[in-house]
Each structure stands twice: as C-alpha cells, then as structure tokens.
Amino acid sequence: MKKQNSAKTPKLPKTVPKNDHYQRLGFLYQAAAQLDPNGALSRMYLRNMDVVAKKTVLKLDPSVKRTVCKKCHRLQLPGRTASIRIENTSNAQSAENDVLAVSCVCGTLKRYPIGRNRDYMLFSEKNEVKDA
Template sequence: MKRQNSAKTPRPPKTVPKNDHYQRLGFLYQAAAQLDPNGALSRMYLRNMDVVAKKTVLKLDPSVKRTVCKKCHRLQLPGRTASIRVENTSNAQSAENDVLAVSCVCGAHKRYPIGKNRSYVLFSDKNEIKNN
C-alpha cells in the first residue's frame, strides 16, 4: 500500500503568545489616555509602552502607533496636543496627491498619504483577520 501525502496544516495556537505583554501594553495605553495628555505621568506610560514593545519584539497596532508622538511620547489628540490638516503641495492639485499632516505640539510632524487609494484598509482592520 502506498501512503498518501497528506499536507498537514498547522493548527492555530489555543492561546495568544506573549499574552501578558499585550495586556501590559494595553493597560499602559489606556492609563495614559485617562490622564492629562500633557502630563509627565501620561508621557511616561507611553514611553514605557514603547520600550516594552521593543524589548519583547511585539508589533503595535497601527491605530495605536498613529496616536503616539515618536519624539515626545505624547498622546496626540486633535485640537489639544496635535493639529491635523490635509495638504496637497503638488502642481497638479489632484486628489491623488492628498497627504494627511499631523503636527504635535513638540514640533514633530507625521505625514500619511491618503489620496492614492481612498478605499485602502489597513491589514489589521480587515474583516477576515478580525473574524478568525
């Protein structure tokens, strides 16, 4: 008798690896969001969140990364600690060249292209990933 080649599919883990680290990151982010965004304690929590994520080699969700300033570790709240505007510095002034510009009170700037593909969805926000 011949043996059939059965391609074994890897089973997903029953638990989330490094779950305690993810819980710590979530707690630090939520604690920083509850405090004054300009306060030293809030900034310390966000700095600790960044250090823990780097030491444990965990990837933060893009929605979390986009709300924290990389320079001063301050939570970016529109109107309070950050200003948000849509820029288009191209000569054509077409909608494809729109850029979302976020400026922190410390002087740091972030720019996200939003005009190329308006229907683009982040990998972490896709329904297939969340449902599994």
C-alpha cells in the same frame, strides 16, 4: 494489525503568544489615555509602552502607533496636542496627491498619504483578520 481506537482529544483554543505582555501594553495605553495628555505621567506610560514593546519584540497595532508621538511620547489628540491638516503640494493639485499632515505640539510632523485610495484600510482593520 488493527487500528487502535484512540479517544479524540478536544482541540485547545489557540492562545496568543506573550499574552501577558500584550495585556501590559494595552493597560499602559489605556491608562495614558485616561490621564491628562500633556502630563508627565501620561507621557511616561507611553514611553514605558514603547520600551516594553521593543524589549519583548512585539508589534504594536498601526492605529496605536499613529496616535503616539515618537519624539515626545504624547498621545496625539486633535485640537489638544496635535493639529491635523490635508496638504497637497503637487503642481496638478489632484486629489490623488493629498497628504494628511499631523503635527504635534513638540514640532514633530507625521505625514500619511491618503489620496491614492480613499477606501484603503489597514491590515488590522480588515474583517478577515478580526474574524479569524
């Protein structure tokens, strides 16, 4: 038996599944960022973004999640709609126990540990992920 010479088909570029939903999420986030962060339309866009992400079972980037209040769906802008401070409630007062506290105007408080590893990068921010 002889091997058949088949023409090599060029590999198609990998496509992102549910690309249209990701585009819609990106549009809603950008539109909300352009509007007044205290306005009802901006909050409605961010609420709509959250609902679309949940219905289509998409995972939002952690940097996007950290900028939206889960209670009132406001874009958290330091000095305008959120206040940021570094807290350390440990008895030792060591730098390893620092916590970034972001409080929204609605009263919601988000806390992120930042003291353990100052060079920590989110998975989505690493170069290997962006290059691949």
